[in-house]
Amino acid sequence: MTSVQVFLALIAALFLAPMAVGVLTGVDRRITARLQSRLGPPILQPFYDIGKLLGKEPMLANHWLAFCSFLYLAGAVTSVVLFFLQADLLLIFFVQAVGSVFLVIGALTVPSPYSQIGAHRELLQIIAYEPLLILVIVGIFLATGSFKIEAVYAMEQPLLFKLPLLFLVLGIALTIKLRKSPFDISASHHAHQEIVRGVYTEYSGPYLAIVEIAHWFEIVLILCLLSLFWSTGVVGLVLLLGITYFVEILVDNTTSRMTWRWMLGTAWITGITFSLINLLWLYYG
Amino acid sequence: MNILSNFLQTSRIKSPWVLHFDCGSCNGCDIETLAVLTPVYDVERFGIINMGNPKHADVFLVTGTVNHRNKKVLKNLYDQMPQPRAVIAIGACGLSGGVFRDAPNVVGGVDKVIPVDVYVPGCPPKPEAIIDGVVKALELFAAKS
Ligand code: SF4
Numbered sequence: 557m558t559s560v561q562v563f564l565a566l567i568a569a570l571f572l573a574p575m576a577v578g579v580l581t582g583v584d585r586r587i588t589a590r591l592q593s594r595l596g597p598p599i600l601q602p603f604y605d606i607g608k609l610l611g612k613e614p615m616l617a618n619h620w621l622a623f624c625s626f627l628y629l630a631g632a633v634t635s636v637v638l639f640f641l642q643a644d645l646l647l648i649f650f651v652q653a654v655g656s657v658f659l660v661i662g663a664l665t666v667p668s669p670y671s672q673i674g675a676h677r678e679l680l681q682i683i684a685y686e687p688l689l690i691l692v693i694v695g696i697f698l699a700t701g702s703f704k705i706e707a708v709y710a711m712e713q714p715l716l717f718k719l720p721l722l723f724l725v726l727g728i729a730l731t732i733k734l735r736k737s738p739f740d741i742s743a744s745h746h747a748h749q750e751i752v753r754g755v756y757t758e759y760s761g762p763y764l765a766i767v768e769i770a771h772w773f774e775i776v777l778i779l780c781l782l783s784l785f786w787s788t789g790v791v792g793l794v795l796l797l798g799i800t801y802f803v804e805i806l807v808d809n810t811t812s813r814m815t816w817r818w819m820l821g822t823a824w825i826t827g828i829t830f831s832l833i834n835l836l837w838l839y840y841g
Numbered sequence: 842m843n844i845l846s847n848f849l850q851t852s853r854i855k856s857p858w859v860l861h862f863d864c865g866s867c868n869g870c871d872i873e874t875l876a877v878l879t880p881v882y883d884v885e886r887f888g889i890i891n892m893g894n895p896k897h898a899d900v901f902l903v904t905g906t907v908n909h910r911n912k913k914v915l916k917n918l919y920d921q922m923p924q925p926r927a928v929i930a931i932g933a934c935g936l937s938g939g940v941f942r943d944a945p946n947v948v949g950g951v952d953k954v955i956p957v958d959v960y961v962p963g964c965p966p967k968p969e970a971i972i973d974g975v976v977k978a979l980e981l982f983a984a985k986s
Contacts, residue, residue, distance in 0.1 A: 585885075589883070589885060589886075592880055593880060594880045594883040594885065594886070595883055595886045596883075596885060596886060597885050597886055597887075597888050598855070598886075598888075601855070601856065601888055603852070604851070604852035604855040604856040604888060605852070605856045605888070606852075607848050607849055607851075607852030607853075607856075608849070608852040608853050608855075608856045608899070610849070611849040611852070611853060612899075612923045612924065612925070613923040613924040613925075614923070615896065615921075615923040748858075748890055748891060748892050748893055748894070748897075749891050749892065749893025749894070750893070753894070756894075756897075757894055757896065758896070759896075760896035760897060760923055761896075761923045764897060
């Protein structure tokens with residue numbers, strides 16, 4: 557990459573992509589409201605929420621919380637920047653994993669029961685989706701022969717035709733990452749007043765804003781991974797992402813929250829079966 | 842800097858997250874307050890979300906009579922809310938103790954324990970009046986900043 561390209565990629569990774577996800581979450585809340593025959597908040601509502609949180613008084617139970625929220629953000633931002641610089645998929649995956657673990661560590665540093673239960677639930681979610689992500693990355697390796705993102709862009713056919721089942725597996729990981737039903741067992745978007753949102757309980761004011769921004773970056777990363785599946789044309793890519801996100805919203809509104817046992821079983825059994833079928837087919841086909 | 846502080850002020854007005862605490866009594870005000878959060882009134886279109894966590898909330902809705910048993914809880918919840926915050930007392934009970942004011946265990950209105958910014962009268966107040974109260978509290982935010 558030339559230095560101009562690197563500069564453009566940095567701008568896109570640090571500003572444009574999270575802004576786009578902010579608008580996307582606004583649209584998400586709006587569509588969700590329409591599905592429940594409500595009007596819903598303005599599209600820019602997520603930005604208002606973040607702005608308000610940043611302007612509030614910082615109130616901390618201990619200083620580890622602030623430290624962990626910054627590291628969570630740093631992990632998420634680094635993984636997105638690495639993606640836009642077309643780095644190694646495995647490296648991106650591990651940076652992302654380290655970042656999301658710091659959200660849990662922050663919640664675990666406070667002895668409040670809500671925070672502890674939330675942290676454990678979040679850990680279970682991480683256990684549920686990390687193997688799926690790694691299987692998807694292995695699938696991309698088998699299809700392209702490299703862990704580099706450039707190798708995907710060098711392909712003539714979209715990856716989707718070679719890895720249709722792995723796309724579904726990534727969809728499961730996306731549902732968990734987006735904190736949507738039926739996998740919203742920690743920090744659900746709709747359960748603000750329940751113990752479910754425990755992992756966020758102790759973060760408040762500006763630190764909650766930082767955690768939210770980091771979550772936007774994580775969504776950017778997963779959407780980027782999804783976009784790899786149609787890297788040959790912009791129209792197809794936008795269509796694929798749009799349809800996938802709309803299906804996520806539909807699933808979110810038509811299912812209810814399940815227990816963590818169910819989540820772990822479903823995510824692993826369907827995810828690993830689909831991946832295995834797809835990988836075997838790639839290997840022998 | 843001006844744009845930034847303007848944005849902060851607008852977002853403060855546009856995104857009031859509420860915490861609701863019922864101090865007891867007949868539950869009428871409690872139910873009306875929850876009714877405001879249903880799709881019929883759809884307060885999410887004003888950015889209002891029921892938080893249930895004092896550390897995330899901006900507006901504190903208090904219903905019912907304060908008594909000697911729950912005044913500590915009320916004070917504790919109030920102390921955990923980061924600034925800027927606003928307190929709204931709802932219903933005759935929240936304002937003065939209402940019909941229960943002569944009972945031996947009753948302290949009286951919410952303002953006997955924590956400072957109240959907006960009073961919403963009624964027994965129970967209409968959901969529209971409660972929404973009005975929140976809007977008043979937001980004007981207060983605007984004046985403060
Ligand atoms: S003000 Fe009236 S409706 Fe509200 S709690 Fe008191 S008695 Fe019940």
